[in-house]
Amino acid sequence: MHTEITFRMAAEKDLESIVAMLADDVLGSERERYEHPLPTSYLKAFEAITSDPNNELVVACAGKEVIGVQQITYTPYITHQGGWRATIEGVRTSASVRGKGVGTELIKWAIQRAEVRGCHLVQLTTDKNRPNALRFYEKLGFKATHEGLKLKLNLLTS
Template sequence: MSLQFRLATAADLPEIVRLLADDHLGGGRERHTDPLPPEYGIAFAGLQRIGAEVILALNDAGAIIGCLQLLILPGLGSLGKQRAQIEAVRIESSLRGKGLGSDLIRHAVARAKEKGCKMVQLTSDNSRQGAHRLYERLGFKASHVGMKLYLE
């Protein structure tokens, strides 16, 4: 299967949320309903306002089978080095393990480089061991400790 990539539009939100809900973590925290909760549209508009991209992976028939968020972050450290943050990486569960996630990440890394980023970073839940192996194969290093403080 060859992949095509394109930027998401608000019309793609039902398929994006379907992918986000299609795993052991997302199944408990996402709400893939018809209609979608309005929070998804608000969040998507916020991503667009800050220039973030939601990149979609399409199969040969043009169906959405993967997605991720790519945010470009300015920084003062390292002489003002701009970095990219990859989040919410998903490949349709029935297609995982076929190299499609690698293709999607490589595409996002190339976009980050085009935008002048000198580094790409991501975080991944501790339970996503398969994803960790994928990221390591692509050259990512577990170089920092990530922490979260939930405010809800």
């Protein structure tokens, strides 16, 4: 990319751009609700994330345009001698910049944040239906060392 990428904590005004990026792929289009106005569940989640000192919702910007997003959650563990971990989730880039290094810069930024926060490990998950994402993360040094499991609960959101 020719434009300098900057990173900052997301603001409420960024929610529409964030949800648009989350919804702009095959999997996201099935689970997100990008509509006007946005469902209140997104604002509630944003408020919960931004009020928690162990969560960061980070946007990548080119000028004033939001072109990427990721959430970083910091978790203390009893294992690994009481070490902290950073979990990266919800990584998306705008379709206009995919393949131009924005995702790489997002992940590198998250790793640096984890180091600053004293984490001993950075972890993430990617859907098995995203083989390109798995290859992307492996190129950045991540290794598929564990099998992740999820149990979807049928909770309604507004």
